Amino acid sequence: MYTIKEVADKMDISEHTLRFWAKSGFFPFVKRNENNIRIFSENDLEWVKIVKCLRAVGTENKAIKRYIDLCILGDSTIKERYGIIQNTKKKALEQMEELKQQLALLDYKENFYQNLIKNNLKDTWNPMNNIREEAAV
Amino acid sequence: MYTIKEVADKMDISEHTLRFWAKSGFFPFVKRNENNIRIFSENDLEWVKIVKCLRAVGTENKAIKRYIDLCILGDSTIKERYGIIQNTKKKALEQMEELKQQLALLDYKENFYQNLIKNNLKDTWNPMNNIREEAAV
């Protein structure tokens, strides 16, 4: 059993964000103690994990709420939930590709600056000149 | 030479976002024609590309502005720019790792639902029961 701070530390999510998510209806299953304090069970952590996952892939909060609601509705919603997971996975793979592209550009830039520094060269590509003697990939 | 709409199409960024970025000072080098309309050169597109890259990796707009300003300041800022690129790359690699983790969870979930559907099983893990007979990874 965990307080919100413990969850925050364990899951690397700020307390503020956890409370915001709670207010957004992402954790309808989390119980409170007699003083109204949220107590997360081990099982609840798994739900925090899936919410974090959906957010990390850019799922809108409205859609996350929908997924939670479907879970609560029970077995009749399994196919819709499956579809959501499939779409989310597809989006994650696309983001992976995008990130790879950007990493390639960053690699190029890193090399470019490394070369300038090592050989004590001037940056021949000042944007204000609109002269391009050296281009980014 | 491209109008803002052409850049938007070519780079897959909305016109709104490009104008917002322009207002944020990300494109001080983009020229206007006699009717005040922005005309992006081929070279300018490379700058849009690097801005898009920095954004994609979650760089704050203030930090992007800083990078642009350093470029304009010239050769004395090459080392600082190199540092920025290195940090950005590091962040990108971390995000890559994070995405991989989330993909593993999504894979697990996909399998879980696939199994439920194929074998016509019930979802034994309803959060409202706080019973965990089947857990996410």
Added chain:
DNA sequence: TTACATCTTTAGAGCAACTCTCAAATTTTA
């Protein structure tokens, strides 16, 4: 060459998702 659609501009409103501050009520620790 007039009419209409499309595109451009800026200013500013609206929005999503936090992020932070506050004050009051517990807990925990020293």
Added chain:
DNA sequence: TAAAATTTGAGAGTTGCTCTAAAGATGTAA
């Protein structure tokens, strides 16, 4: 027992778009 830390909800503030509006420019077609 007192000080420090943590919890709560309400609500203000921030970031980075996203959209709307109004006015002007441009392109196409009859």
